[in-house]
Amino acid sequence: MTAGLFVLGAGALPATRKGLSGGEATVGATSRQAFGQPIPCLSSPQQTQFFVGNSFFNRNWVVAPSSTQARDGLGPLFNARSCSTCHRLDGRGRPPDPPGEPMVSMLLRLSIPGHDPRTGVVPEPRYGDQLNGLAIPGVEPEGRVTITYEEIAGQFAGGEPYHLRRPTYTIGDLRYGPLHPEVGLSPRTAPFMIGLGLLEAIPERALLALADPEDRDGDGISGRPNRVWDWTQQRQVVGRFGWKANQPTVAQQTTGAFLGDIGITSALFPRENCTAVQASCTAAPTGGQPEISPELLAQVIFYSRTLAVPARRDVDHVAVQRGEELFAQTQCGKCHIPTLRTGPVDGLPTLSHQTIHPYTDLLLHDMGAGLSDGRSDFDATGREWRTPPLWGIGLVVKVNGHTNFLHDGRARNLAEAVLWHGGEAETAREHFRHLPRPDRDALIRFLESL
Amino acid sequence: MRPKRFKATLWWVLWCAIITFGPGGYALVPAVRAAVPQPAPPAAVLHQYATIVHASYEDAYASAMALQVALKALVETPSPDTLEAAKSAWKRARIPYGQTEAYRFYAGPIDGDDGPEGMLNAWPIDESYIDYVEGNATAGIINHPEVPITASQLRALSEAGGEENISTGFHAIEFLLWGQDQSDDGPGARPYTDYVTSPNAGRDGDRHPSPQQRRGQYLLTVAEMLTQDLKRLVEAWAPDNPQNYRAAFLSANPTEALRKLLSGIGVLSRGELAGERMAVALSTRDQEDEHSCFSDNTHVDIRQNAQGIRNVYDGRYVRTHGTIIDGPGIGDLISTELNATMTRQLDDTMEKVNAISPPFDREMLSEEGRKRIQDAIAALRAQADLVVTIAQALGIANLQVEIPE
Numbered sequence: 033m034t035a036g037l038f039v040l041g042a043g044a045l046p047a048t049r050k051g052l053s054g055g056e057a058t059v060g061a062t063s064r065q066a067f068g069q070p071i072p073c074l075s076s077p078q079q080t081q082f083f084v085g086n087s088f089f090n091r092n093w094v095v096a097p098s099s100t101q102a103r104d105g106l107g108p109l110f111n112a113r114s115c116s117t118c119h120r121l122d123g124r125g126r127p128p129d130p131p132g133e134p135m136v137s138m139l140l141r142l143s144i145p146g147h148d149p150r151t152g153v154v155p156e157p158r159y160g161d162q163l164n165g166l167a168i169p170g171v172e173p174e175g176r177v178t179i180t181y182e183e184i185a186g187q188f189a190g191g192e193p194y195h196l197r198r199p200t201y202t203i204g205d206l207r208y209g210p211l212h213p214e215v216g217l218s219p220r221t222a223p224f225m226i227g228l229g230l231l232e233a234i235p236e237r238a239l240l241a242l243a244d245p246e247d248r249d250g251d252g253i254s255g256r257p258n259r260v261w262d263w264t265q266q267r268q269v270v271g272r273f274g275w276k277a278n279q280p281t282v283a284q285q286t287t288g289a290f291l292g293d294i295g296i297t298s299a300l301f302p303r304e305n306c307t308a309v310q311a312s313c314t315a316a317p318t319g320g321q322p323e324i325s326p327e328l329l330a331q332v333i334f335y336s337r338t339l340a341v342p343a344r345r346d347v348d349h350v351a352v353q354r355g356e357e358l359f360a361q362t363q364c365g366k367c368h369i370p371t372l373r374t375g376p377v378d379g380l381p382t383l384s385h386q387t388i389h390p391y392t393d394l395l396l397h398d399m400g401a402g403l404s405d406g407r408s409d410f411d412a413t414g415r416e417w418r419t420p421p422l423w424g425i426g427l428v429v430k431v432n433g434h435t436n437f438l439h440d441g442r443a444r445n446l447a448e449a450v451l452w453h454g455g456e457a458e459t460a461r462e463h464f465r466h467l468p469r470p471d472r473d474a475l476i477r478f479l480e481s482l
Numbered sequence: 483m484r485p486k487r488f489k490a491t492l493w494w495v496l497w498c499a500i501i502t503f504g505p506g507g508y509a510l511v512p513a514v515r516a517a518v519p520q521p522a523p524p525a526a527v528l529h530q531y532a533t534i535v536h537a538s539y540e541d542a543y544a545s546a547m548a549l550q551v552a553l554k555a556l557v558e559t560p561s562p563d564t565l566e567a568a569k570s571a572w573k574r575a576r577i578p579y580g581q582t583e584a585y586r587f588y589a590g591p592i593d594g595d596d597g598p599e600g601m602l603n604a605w606p607i608d609e610s611y612i613d614y615v616e617g618n619a620t621a622g623i624i625n626h627p628e629v630p631i632t633a634s635q636l637r638a639l640s641e642a643g644g645e646e647n648i649s650t651g652f653h654a655i656e657f658l659l660w661g662q663d664q665s666d667d668g669p670g671a672r673p674y675t676d677y678v679t680s681p682n683a684g685r686d687g688d689r690h691p692s693p694q695q696r697r698g699q700y701l702l703t704v705a706e707m708l709t710q711d712l713k714r715l716v717e718a719w720a721p722d723n724p725q726n727y728r729a730a731f732l733s734a735n736p737t738e739a740l741r742k743l744l745s746g747i748g749v750l751s752r753g754e755l756a757g758e759r760m761a762v763a764l765s766t767r768d769q770e771d772e773h774s775c776f777s778d779n780t781h782v783d784i785r786q787n788a789q790g791i792r793n794v795y796d797g798r799y800v801r802t803h804g805t806i807i808d809g810p811g812i813g814d815l816i817s818t819e820l821n822a823t824m825t826r827q828l829d830d831t832m833e834k835v836n837a838i839s840p841p842f843d844r845e846m847l848s849e850e851g852r853k854r855i856q857d858a859i860a861a862l863r864a865q866a867d868l869v870v871t872i873a874q875a876l877g878i879a880n881l882q883v884e885i886p887e
């Protein structure tokens with residue numbers, strides 16, 4: 033976040049329970065700071081933790097060696113200088129616009145075919161598991177991404193036209209040699225930061241109960257968990273964070289992102305992200321061992337877990353209510369599950385035993401060939417993606433000034449996002465495509481109220 | 483008096499009392515007006531605010547110009563004296579500037595879309611991006627003759643890709659004057675010889691200027707950028723210009739303008755000063771996690787920030803050369819009681835802030851020092867809470883005192 037801090041006198045919460053998307057961890061925020069607010073009722077020391085975490089989330093990391101030893105160690109290879117560069121105002125990233133602009137809040141994951149039970153992917157031998165477009169002085173950045181779009185025309189059942197755009201990625205300016213001929217690329221925009229502590233608190237068995245990999249109930253939906261590696265517990269667990277649910281906890285997601293995106297080492301991941309051929313990267317000075325202290329890392333993690341969910345808006349509006357009915361009728365709610373319950377969370381009663389409305393099952397679903405990135409990630413295939421939570425989605429335009437959705441931001445608005453749904457979601461998409469215009473608008477209006 | 487007339491008289495007395503002492507009553511009785519002060523209209527307070535903002539930016543600009551003069555003298559004739567004089571000029575320039583930080587946080591001229599705040603005062607800086615650092619003697623633009631040192635080049639480098647490589651502003655100048663702070667009990671100690679250029683300048687003739695030359699050039703380039711940016715701020719707030727920010731600010735809805743004014747002092751109290759500059763430093767316990775880490779001048783930044791908040795509330799500003807500008811302030815818009823509470827809190831904050839014993843980087847490592855800093859943080863937070871209360875009293879709901887990013 034930006035530091036959404038102690039908003040005293042925050043907007044009134046909606047009267048109906050339905051509008052409390054995060055249960056007690058909801059705030060009535062509708063401004064640009066809507067995603068950056070702490071959950072209510074943090075104790076005074078917790079408020080300080082939130083604040084310090086926010087500081088390290090927002091402020092740039094600098095090149096080592098520096099006088100500010102707590103904040104040095106950037107790179108040697110990186111994508112951004114701070115968390116907030118991509119998660120601007122704790123919000124969502126987007127593709128470059130126009131396409132020639134540098135890629136800021138989005139990145140490209142890399143790998144070659146194969147499976148690794150610990151890392152989930154086999155890294156590309158020269159460039160690792162992520163393309164780093166920036167580097168510290170004296171080190172070459174890895175390459176530069178360009179995106180081209182192909183417009184695809186379609187029609188709603190009533191004859192109205194629509195357009196979708198399919199992106200193609202090319203990497204130029206490769207500084208460490210050619211890419212592996214079978215390299216897989218996965219473009220990923222930065223997801224927003226709200227409600228992560230709540231999602232983390234949903235009991236594993238609740239997610240497993242929602243899974244139906246064999247589609248036993250014959251409804252066409254076959255969500256399944258991604259089983260990933262927890263480096264702290266040193267065992268396999270259900271993943272829940274990231275576009276393919278490849279991270280099990282906020283802590284691991286955060287620590288991994290520090291290394292992969294900013295080049296900051298930690299006790300959990302003490303080695304810089306330099307490959308064998310990247311000699312200048314390996315030789316570059318570091319900001320200490322580790323570059324982020326356990327205490328400060330803990331505070332950034334705490335911050336990431338305690339960002340609140342903004343309340344719904346216009347819950348009782350006629351069109352919104354109609355849209356809500358349609359959301360259920362068109363089967364969207366089969367994967368975008370409206371209501372879940374969290375379990376206990378130590379030290380954070382505001383996250384414990386909450387009835388929440390994240391509109392996700394956190395499971396992997398086959399979304400069809402159109403959205404496939406052709407690259408597996410732990411158990412997820414190229415065609416499979418985690419159901420993203422829809423809470424807060426209506427505020428993205430306010431916070432981040434865009435309406436780019438899906439993993440690569442290809443959808444220019446919510447309707448396009450729905451129209452890209454394929455695979456298990458094909459039936460739901462067809463329902464949507466066949467809705468009369470007023471009903472389609474109502475459904476979108478409902479999404480915008482979340 | 484016969485009973486009926488007495489009653490009538492009684493009613494008449496009551497009626498008079500209501501007229502006299504009820505709403506609007508004081509207009510009739512001048513003597514009573516003294517006990518019930520006329521509230522200042524918001525417009526008067528906003529006008530005074532604009533006057534103070536303009537005057538303080540003028541002072542910041544003037545002292546930046548004086549700093550520029552001292553830097554030129556250093557580059558022309560490097561010596562221990564000219565280096566000391568430059569350092570003093572830098573410290574003096576921080577005094578009005580620190581007070582202007584109360585005008586941030588509402589996307590005004592300082593930090594709107596094209597605002598210069600990042601170019602003026604961003605922190606931390608990429609030291610090795612600018613100049614040599616311990617462990618890397620040839621680091622930085624200064625030591626790479628192939629990188630041109632011009633204002634447009636530095637601006638471009640600082641804004642590349644939506645992310646800053648901080649290479650300009652007050653802290654860049656500070657780094658160039660003091661160097662890295664490697665000592666436990668003193669500021670940075672860059673030798674003046676870093677600016678001494680030999681008569682036959684350059685490593686090979688004129689084609690490759692020496693690092694000393696480039697350092698001087700860098701210093702003067704960023705100083706020029708600093709003064710230019712401050713000048714734009716003076717112009718944005720100048721009177722008699724119907725096209726500038728001040729004109730728009732004063733002709734806008736007064737409640738909106740008050741919201742901005744209060745956001746500035748609220749966020750500075752809670753988010754920036756109590757939070758970023760003090761609580762975070764306490765938490766990291768990193769000696770140099772302080773904003774003026776090269777010069778050990780952080781305590782002055784803190785005091786001037788607190789003073790700036792005070793200035794806005796009181797409608798009062800003491801200029802660099804001693805002239806006092808005094809007029810209506812926020813206190814004139816609210817109840818006597820709330821004003822008294824806030825004034826007491828502001829007094830308490832100044833006392834606690836002044837009690838912080840310099841240098842800040844040692845204060846934050848000692849038990850007693852940490853307690854003093856913690857007390858100041860608490861006072862600033864209480865102050866911010868009151869700003870929100872005051873906002874509510876003025877019909878401004880949901881005043882947010884977090885830091886906009």
